[in-house]
Amino acid sequence: MPAEIRRPVERDLPTEEAGELIALVRDIARKEIAPHAAAEEEEGTFPRAAFRLLSDAGLLGLPYAAEYGGGEQPYAVYLQALEELAAARLTVGVGVSVHVLSCHALALHGTKEQRAAWLPGMLGGGLLGSYCLSEPTAGSDAAALSTKAVRDGEDWVLTGTKAWITHGGISDFCTVLARSGGPGAKGVTAYLVPTDAEGLHAAPPERKMGLKGSPTAQLHFDGVRVADARRIGAEGEGFSLALDALDAGRLGIAACAVGLAQAALDAALDRAAEWRQFGRAIGDFQGLRFLLADMAT
Numbered sequence: 001m002p003a004e005i006r007r008p009v010e011r012d013l014p015t016e017e018a019g020e021l022i023a024l025v026r027d028i029a030r031k032e033i034a035p036h037a038a039a040e041e042e043e044g045t046f047p048r049a050a051f052r053l054l055s056d057a058g059l060l061g062l063p064y065a066a067e068y069g070g071g072e073q074p075y076a077v078y079l080q081a082l083e084e085l086a087a088a089r090l091t092v093g094v095g096v097s098v099h100v101l102s103c104h105a106l107a108l109h110g111t112k113e114q115r116a117a118w119l120p121g122m123l124g125g126g127l128l129g130s131y132c133l134s135e136p137t138a139g140s141d142a143a144a145l146s147t148k149a150v151r152d153g154e155d156w157v158l159t160g161t162k163a164w165i166t167h168g169g170i171s172d173f174c175t176v177l178a179r180s181g182g183p184g185a186k187g188v189t190a191y192l193v194p195t196d197a198e199g200l201h202a203a204p205p206e207r208k209m210g211l212k213g214s215p216t217a218q219l220h221f222d223g224v225r226v227a228d229a230r231r232i233g234a235e236g237e238g239f240s241l242a243l244d245a246l247d248a249g250r251l252g253i254a255a256c257a258v259g260l261a262q263a264a265l266d267a268a269l270d271r272a273a274e275w276r277q278f279g280r281a282i283g284d285f286q287g288l289r290f291l292l293a294d295m296a297t
Contacts (some may be wrong), residue, residue, distance in 0.1 A: 018077045025059060025081045029088035037089035044212040046170060050092055051099075052126050054085075060099055061123030063248075064107045068115055069124035075248070079255040086259030087266075091213040093259055095128075097252030098166040102129030102175045104245035105190050105232045114232070118192065122173065130171035130195075131249075132162040132219060133242050139164070142177075143185040143239060147221060149178035154228050156180070156191065158221040168217030169202030171195050175245075176221070177238045190238035192230045199224040265295045 013019045033050050040047060054060050062078040064070030071078075078100070086093025103122050106114060121127050138145040147160025158178050165174070174193050181187030193200065203218040233241050272283030272292065282288050 013077065013080070014074060018073065021062075021071070021073065021077065022080055022084065024057065025084045028053065028057065028059075029084045029092075033085065033092055034088040037091075041089070041091065041211075041213045046213050046215060047089070047092060048128070048170070050089075051095065051128055054092075054096065055124055055126045058124055060096060061103060061107075061119075063100065064103065064119070064123055068107070068119035070107070070119075075251065079251060082252055082255040083259035083262065086256035087263040089213075090256060090260050091211055093256040094166065094211065094214055094253070097249065097256055098131055099129045100252060101245055101249040102131045102171075102173070104248060105175050105241045106192055108244070109190075109233045109237075109241055110192075114192075114229070118173075127172040128167055128170065130165050130167040130174040130219075131245070132165055132174045132176040132193075133246075134164050135161060136163045136218070142242065143188070145177060145179060145188065147176070147178045149180040149189055149191065149226075151180070151228075152225075156226045156228060156231065158191065158193070158224040158226060160221050162219045162221070164206075164216055165219050166214060166216055168219050169205065169215055174219065175232070177242050178221075180238075181236050185239040186236050188238040188242070189235050190232040190241050191226050192232055193224065193226055197224050197226070261295075265292070268292060268295060 032053060058071055061070035062073045062081060063075055066072040082093050082097055085096055106119055133142055135145050149156045149158050172195055174195055176191045176193050177188050179187050180189040199222040201220045205215040205217045272288060273281050275282050
């Protein structure tokens with residue numbers, strides 16, 4: 001089977017350090033994640049131990065500043081790391097992408113005091129994040145969100161429901177976008193909320209066709225009190241912070257899709273080399289080679 005259509009060991013990595021990092025990710029993915037992936041997905045088991053391992057290895061904050069426990073790597077290197085993780089198990093690749101997304105507002109727009117207080121635990125302290133923007137009636141039209149944030153002295157009180165939340169019910173913190181002002185995008189503010197806050201409850205996980213190991217659930221905010229110190233950015237700037245994070249997050253999901261597609265191609269190549277018909281490997285037949293070439297393309 002042609003080796004040139006298999007995944008290259010190194011690809012457009014800017015430094016020797018980046019090469020070593022991707023090699024580490026690949027090693028963890030193949031030895032610690034892939035062997036358990038099929039069984040755990042079938043059972044719907046979330047691999048929290050794998051995320052602790054990735055956190056200990058410094059792989060949950062690759063794009064962010066080393067000062068706060070991040071890897072300070074170019075985004076292209078981080079995306080290649082996601083490809084490797086998603087190829088081993090999509091639940092892990094998507095989970096890392098969502099965690100990095102949930103750290104984005106604080107890492108890029110938080111004050112120095114906020115980042116020093118919370119970011120080290122988020123990037124390398126074993127914590128897991130979720131990102132709360134969408135709602136049952138505000139998916140594609142995110143500016144129409146209705147979860148309210150009402151000022152009460154030095155606190156904010158959050159009330160509403162967030163939908164389709166990856167890691168809903170198992171995360172340690174969430175970045176929440178809520179309406180603190182008038183209608184439209186200018187009335188939205190961002191908050192960093194610990195998920196053990198009183199009044200924050202997760203609905204039962206959604207039933208899904210795939211990614212069964214990755215819980216997706218609604219989060220209900222029933223008068224959740226959040227200190228103003230946990231407001232990220234200025235009042236009314238939350239929507240622009242959300243869009244900034246989503247621009248990066250979409251790249252992460254795309255990288256996961258590429259990793260999953262590469263894993264499918266690798267599996268097809270292995271099967272084509274092993275399965276024999278008419279006295280030869282099926283991968284030797286031109287018709288199948290056409291299909292494999294299309295997959296590689």
